[in-house]
Amino acid sequence: MAAEAKKQSSYEGSEVQSFQFYLQHSGEHAAVIRFLLEYLPEKFRRIAADKSNLAVLGVGSGGGELDVQMLSLLQSICPTLSVTTDVVEGSTELVANFKALVEKTGNLEKIPFTWHVMLSEDYRKQVKNVKKYDFIHMIQMIYYVDNLTETVKFYHSCLNKNGSLMIIVEKAGDGWDLLWRTFSKELCNEGVPAYRSSSDVLASLKTLGLQYEEHSIPNIFDITECFDPNSETGQRLLGFMTATDDFAQSFTPQIRADILNLLRSKCSTEKEGKIYFNSCLSCIFVHA
Numbered sequence: 001m002a003a004e005a006k007k008q009s010s011y012e013g014s015e016v017q018s019f020q021f022y023l024q025h026s027g028e029h030a031a032v033i034r035f036l037l038e039y040l041p042e043k044f045r046r047i048a049a050d051k052s053n054l055a056v057l058g059v060g061s062g063g064g065e066l067d068v069q070m071l072s073l074l075q076s077i078c079p080t081l082s083v084t085t086d087v088v089e090g091s092t093e094l095v096a097n098f099k100a101l102v103e104k105t106g107n108l109e110k111i112p113f114t115w116h117v118m119l120s121e122d123y124r125k126q127v128k129n130v131k132k133y134d135f136i137h138m139i140q141m142i143y144y145v146d147n148l149t150e151t152v153k154f155y156h157s158c159l160n161k162n163g164s165l166m167i168i169v170e171k172a173g174d175g176w177d178l179l180w181r182t183f184s185k186e187l188c189n190e191g192v193p194a195y196r197s198s199s200d201v202l203a204s205l206k207t208l209g210l211q212y213e214e215h216s217i218p219n220i221f222d223i224t225e226c227f228d229p230n231s232e233t234g235q236r237l238l239g240f241m242t243a244t245d246d247f248a249q250s251f252t253p254q255i256r257a258d259i260l261n262l263l264r265s266k267c268s269t270e271k272e273g274k275i276y277f278n279s280c281l282s283c284i285f286v287h288a
């Protein structure tokens, strides 16, 4: 991918607003947090066994809403452990939000943060094999990296003994996957040159011969308003879901109609007059 195109993968300005709007309407963070609270305590205990320090790396952490939850959980599970955190995030705006959130979240003052405000590709080039981590997470960000297999190989090589690489990604065969694979020609752009779901991550892990376990993170959200052209909420949701600034002004009228038809007929479930988008995610723990 050209350097110019790579820059567009991290969120700034209208992309940050669109993402925040999506988070408010999708319940995605709440679904991920429910899952993490159920699965991470046991993982953290295993990763932390026999250790006095634990190094965490977040890649594509965005505004850090999920990171602060995981770090608070880690501290509560392993209160005597000293924890350090590195963050690799391409967006200056979201890193500023993340820093503000850390300030606001009272119980994180003991954790030193190292901020790498750069793309994952640049971090890979700069720090090759320098620092090791016990827990690395990449949540909803692998769509944007240059070379998935090389990226997974690199972060796996950064794991300490007993460490874990956690990748959260859209689940193969569910709503996002159907939408983006059906309309890949129309939807893929410089930021997302090729769509990826959990099946692509699993294919990379198999190529690399790495051990992993996969879990589903169920979620649905109401997209009924997407079918009302006068609804601002509906149009903004469609904007995020199709990675466009203005859905109504993008694509041909036929493609817009085909997208709406697919969303309704194949990507959603109708219940009591509402249309719910099937937005299941997959969480893959890759073992060191």
Ligand SMILES: C[S@@+](CC[C@H](N)C(=O)[O-])C[C@H]1O[C@@H](n2cnc3c(N)ncnc32)[C@H](O)[C@@H]1O
Pocket: 009, 010, 011, 019, 059, 060, 061, 062, 063, 064, 065, 066, 088, 089, 090, 091, 094, 118, 119, 120, 121, 138, 139, 140, 141, 144, 145, 146
């Ligand atoms: C969908 S958001 C997910 C943010 C966060 N993990 C969450 O789930 O709330 C994708 C994030 O990846 C970041 N990003 C995109 N391309 C990146 C890259 N090549 N390297 C590092 N971060 C990147 C974006 O700036 C954005 O913050």
